[in-house]
Structure formats: C-alpha cells, structure tokens
Amino acid sequence: MPDRALSTPLDDSFERYLQDKGKGRGGDGGNYRRNAARELEQFAEWAAGDHGADDWTGIVPEDVDREPTFDDLDERVFREYARHLGGDRGLKQNTVQTYYRYISAWCGWCVNEGYLEAHYAQRASAMAPLPEDDGRKPGDQQAWTSEQRHALTRHVDERARDAVEAYTTLPEDTDPLDKQRARYAALKATRDRALVFVLAYTAVRVGELLRDPNDPRRRGVRWEDLSLDDGSMDVYRKKQQWDAASLPDPVISPLQSYRQLMDPPTERWPVFPTFDQRTLAELVREELAERGERPEAIAERRAEYARDLLLALDEDTRPPSITTDGARSILQRLSEAAGFDIDHPKHDYLAPHGGRRGMGEVLVRAFGYTVAARYLDNSEEMVRERYSHIEAGELGDVATEALNEIDSISDHPEDR
Known part of the structure; x- marks a missing residue:
C-alpha cells in the first residue's frame, strides 16, 4: 500500500x-x-x-x-x-x-x-465488545391499534367538518378578512384530515409522501401524482424508483373535499403544502419581487390577505410540501387535541410510522403475509419478520386447541 x-x-x-x-x-x-x-x-x-x-x-x-x-x-x-x-x-x-x-x-x-x-x-x-442485536429498530415498534386509528380519524373528520361548515355558512356581509380566516382554518383542518387518512389507510412511508430536506428527489406528492378516480398515487419508493400506491375508499372523500376547497392553481401544487407563516411570507415576497413588484406594492398586496397561503394560491406561488418532521409535529398536535394517552418508550403521540405498521397488522391478519407484502411494498420475508408476533400468536392458539383436545381425550378414555 x-x-x-x-x-x-x-x-x-x-x-x-x-x-x-x-x-x-x-x-x-x-x-x-x-x-x-x-x-x-x-x-x-x-x-x-x-x-x-x-x-x-x-x-x-x-x-x-x-x-x-x-x-x-x-x-x-x-x-x-x-x-x-x-x-x-x-x-x-x-x-x-x-x-x-x-x-x-x-x-x-x-x-x-x-x-x-x-x-x-x-x-x-x-x-467482540458489541452487544447482541435483538433485531428491533429503536423507536420503530409503535403500531396504531384499530381503536386509535378510528378515534384519530373520527377526531380530524369532526374538526374538518366543523371548520368547513363555519366557512361555508358565513353571512354574505362578512368582512373579507374574516372570510379569509375562516377559509384558512378550513383548509388547515381538511389538510390535516387528508394527511391522517392517508397515513392511516395507505401504509405509504411518510418519507415517500412528504418532502425530505436531505433528498432533493423526495419533494412530496403533488396533485399530478394522484388519480382519485383510479384510487392510486405515484410515490418515490424506498427502493429508489417511482411506483403506484393504492388509495383505498376511506381516503378518497377526504382528499376530494380538501382539493375542492383548496382549488390548486396547477396540478404541480403539493398535496400537503407547508402552512408555516414565516416560510410562506418569505416565499411570497421573493416570488413577487422576481415578477417585478416593488416592496411597497408587495406589502400592500399582502395586507389584503389574512394569510400568505391564500395569496400564494391566488398568485400561483407554489410553496414547498411539509417535511417528514412537519408531519410528526402535526401528529403530535392532533394526538394531544384528541386526548390520547400513548404509552410508548419513544413517542408520546401517534407517530406517522405507526399508521403504516398498524395497517400492516390489519392486512397480515386479514389476508396473510403475501398480500400484506405487496401492499406494504416490502418483501414477504421482511413482513414475516416484522409481524412475526402474529404468526406466533396464531401458533399459540393452535397449540392451545391441541392441548384442549388431548385433555378432553384423557378425561373421557371411553371415547378412545
């Protein structure tokens, strides 16, 4: 050398x-x-x-x-x-x-x-000094139960319905800024509802759905990536290629309602844009300045809107998607608002990956490992490893049934 x-x-x-x-x-x-x-x-x-x-x-x-x-x-x-x-x-x-x-x-x-x-x-x-690996990934074991999934989706659905009703039933003489505030609240509630339903029912990885600041290819799904009529969504998979993910029936209506309210100016808008005021204010100022607007005119234009997101929609100033960390913050806020008491060593809220794992539990129990592996975009071997407790439980039931059968024969030797 x-x-x-x-x-x-x-x-x-x-x-x-x-x-x-x-x-x-x-x-x-x-x-x-x-x-x-x-x-x-x-x-x-x-x-x-x-x-x-x-x-x-x-x-x-x-x-x-x-x-x-x-x-x-x-x-x-x-x-x-x-x-x-x-x-x-x-x-x-x-x-x-x-x-x-x-x-x-x-x-x-x-x-x-x-x-x-x-x-x-x-x-x-x-x-030699390394400890043995028990096969578990730190913090990657939370799975939403059916009760948690139903409670969270019911909570965000009620919030979205109330916000939309409050906006759509405003009197005609409502102050324009108050009407904008109501629309903004409805947009935020319907965005949160759509996000929760997608995480709860599609089993798509959160990194495939939203923006990852460390990977420019993961810019978050856009409306052009969704086909609500076909029930599918194109995502950039963990295996480094684009692939279609399923959008089951419970997800379609929340997405349709949210899209109708947002009315994105182009199909290239992110499905889940950031609502961060600082980010949007900077985005609007820079975009309008690039279009030749003077600072005074930009300030006047922004003053006409209750939130910069609404101005961005009118001016087609496309914001970035929320990040994976942003999704965690949203789930923390929603879990707290819904009154969840989560007993988990790492997460005191319903974390995004828990939706995927919870859906995996449902699929394995209902249809077996092969179907679950296809839906989860994983190998069957990996799905069997991740959900081995299900098979262990089923084998335990078989063993219990066998023991009961043997005990029954022992108690009634005349039946032999």
Missing part, C-alpha cells in the same frame, strides 16, 4: 465517501449521508482524543503531535471504539450496532479505495 495513503488523515476521506453514499445530484442528499457524516465526525473526535474522557488521549501515540491517519488503524482501534459506543456514550444496544455499522461501512469503502489493506472493523476481535 502506498505510504501516501497510510499517512492520509482520516477525515480527508470523509467527503468523498459521503458523496459516494449520498443521493441526488452530487451525492449531497439522503438520510444515510447525514447520519453517516454525524458518526464519522464522532469517530474522528474519539480517534483524536477529543471525546471528553480524562484518561483517553486518542489513537495517536502520546509522543507524536499530529492528526490520526490510516496508519494508526487496526482491529484494536475498532475494538476500542466498539467498547466506547457500548459504554461511554450510554447508547441502547441496537443503537450501538447501528452506529458501528456506519463506521464499518466506511472502513470497507476505505479498503476498496486503497486507504486500508484490510477491513479491520469486521474482524471478530474488533466486533
């Missing part, structure tokens, strides 16, 4: 690695890139002795004053880092496994790129 590679500082390889692993043009997007960058930075700080422990000076010999390089790496270094993840950072065992995998993947890439001569991170001695 060239001495140049061995003497290269560790962090000199990070950006190139992240570009290779990133998504989008230039490899500068994607959740994996963001998470890997965070853990590589943690690893670099630990390797340099900067992670805060008084008795840790890093992987460079104490009598040498330089940054850590690839020449300092061997399986003992990764063994110590595995021990650090499992102890010093106080992480859960599955999180330790996840974070170590980021570093291990980088190590493997470094071997292929000529920075290292061996994949030290995958050696048995390096991985």
Whole structure:
C-alpha cells in the first residue's frame, strides 16, 4: 500500500465517501449521508482524543503531535471504539450496532479505495465488545391499534367538518378578512384530515409522501401524482424508483373535499403544502419581487390577505410540501387535541410510522403475509419478520386447541 495513503488523515476521506453514499445530484442528499457524516465526525473526535474522557488521549501515540491517519488503524482501534459506543456514550444496544455499522461501512469503502489493506472493523476481535442485536429498530415498534386509528380519524373528520361548515355558512356581509380566516382554518383542518387518512389507510412511508430536506428527489406528492378516480398515487419508493400506491375508499372523500376547497392553481401544487407563516411570507415576497413588484406594492398586496397561503394560491406561488418532521409535529398536535394517552418508550403521540405498521397488522391478519407484502411494498420475508408476533400468536392458539383436545381425550378414555 502506498505510504501516501497510510499517512492520509482520516477525515480527508470523509467527503468523498459521503458523496459516494449520498443521493441526488452530487451525492449531497439522503438520510444515510447525514447520519453517516454525524458518526464519522464522532469517530474522528474519539480517534483524536477529543471525546471528553480524562484518561483517553486518542489513537495517536502520546509522543507524536499530529492528526490520526490510516496508519494508526487496526482491529484494536475498532475494538476500542466498539467498547466506547457500548459504554461511554450510554447508547441502547441496537443503537450501538447501528452506529458501528456506519463506521464499518466506511472502513470497507476505505479498503476498496486503497486507504486500508484490510477491513479491520469486521474482524471478530474488533466486533467482540458489541452487544447482541435483538433485531428491533429503536423507536420503530409503535403500531396504531384499530381503536386509535378510528378515534384519530373520527377526531380530524369532526374538526374538518366543523371548520368547513363555519366557512361555508358565513353571512354574505362578512368582512373579507374574516372570510379569509375562516377559509384558512378550513383548509388547515381538511389538510390535516387528508394527511391522517392517508397515513392511516395507505401504509405509504411518510418519507415517500412528504418532502425530505436531505433528498432533493423526495419533494412530496403533488396533485399530478394522484388519480382519485383510479384510487392510486405515484410515490418515490424506498427502493429508489417511482411506483403506484393504492388509495383505498376511506381516503378518497377526504382528499376530494380538501382539493375542492383548496382549488390548486396547477396540478404541480403539493398535496400537503407547508402552512408555516414565516416560510410562506418569505416565499411570497421573493416570488413577487422576481415578477417585478416593488416592496411597497408587495406589502400592500399582502395586507389584503389574512394569510400568505391564500395569496400564494391566488398568485400561483407554489410553496414547498411539509417535511417528514412537519408531519410528526402535526401528529403530535392532533394526538394531544384528541386526548390520547400513548404509552410508548419513544413517542408520546401517534407517530406517522405507526399508521403504516398498524395497517400492516390489519392486512397480515386479514389476508396473510403475501398480500400484506405487496401492499406494504416490502418483501414477504421482511413482513414475516416484522409481524412475526402474529404468526406466533396464531401458533399459540393452535397449540392451545391441541392441548384442549388431548385433555378432553384423557378425561373421557371411553371415547378412545
């Protein structure tokens, strides 16, 4: 191996690695890139002795004053880092496994790129301190029950109906700004209802439905992506390609009512636009300025509207979709308003992924793993693994029935 590679500082390889692993043009997007960058930075700080422990000076010999390089790496270094993840950072065992995998993947890439001569991170001695992985993903176990799904959809449906009625029954002489405020409230309530119904019944991943700031390809579904007559929606799947997802009957009416009220100026409008006032104010000012409007005229135009969203609709100033984090905030607000008391180690509200998992439960119990896998856009093997508790419960029922049968025969030997 060239001495140049061995003497290269560790962090000199990070950006190139992240570009290779990133998504989008230039490899500068994607959740994996963001998470890997965070853990590589943690690893670099630990390797340099900067992670805060008084008795840790890093992987460079104490009598040498330089940054850590690839020449300092061997399986003992990764063994110590595995021990650090499992102890010093106080992480859960599955999180330790996840974070170590980021570093291990980088190590493997470094071997292929000529920075290292061996994949030290995958050696048995390096991985020995890692805790066993019980197969669960942290925070990914919540599933909406049928009672929770019905209660939440009923709550948002009532809110939307009340808001629409309040808007559509206003007297004709209502002040224009008051009428706009009522329309805005109805739009927000119907948007929230449509979002909840889609999450509750389609089992689409929230990252496929809404905007991901770290992946430019995930810009959120637009009205042009929906076919309400056919009951389908085009989404950018986790497998990195566009595919059609089903829109079952309970979802159609909320989407139709919401679309009618919004009346989007073009089909390219997001189905679930942000309602964040700061974002919309900046968007409207910039767009109107680009169209040649002077600041004074823009201010006067905005003063005619109770909310910038309504001005954006009239001027076809297309806002961005809400983000996946935005959806979580909406679900938190709605769960609190509906009075849910959620007992979960990570989420005290009905989280978006819980809708998908809850629908998976329904499908597996009603139609089996093969049909559920098609609807969930997963392999049957993965669905069987994720919902193995259902099969275990069914086998338990079979065992109970068998035991009852044996006990019955034992109690009545004359029947043998």
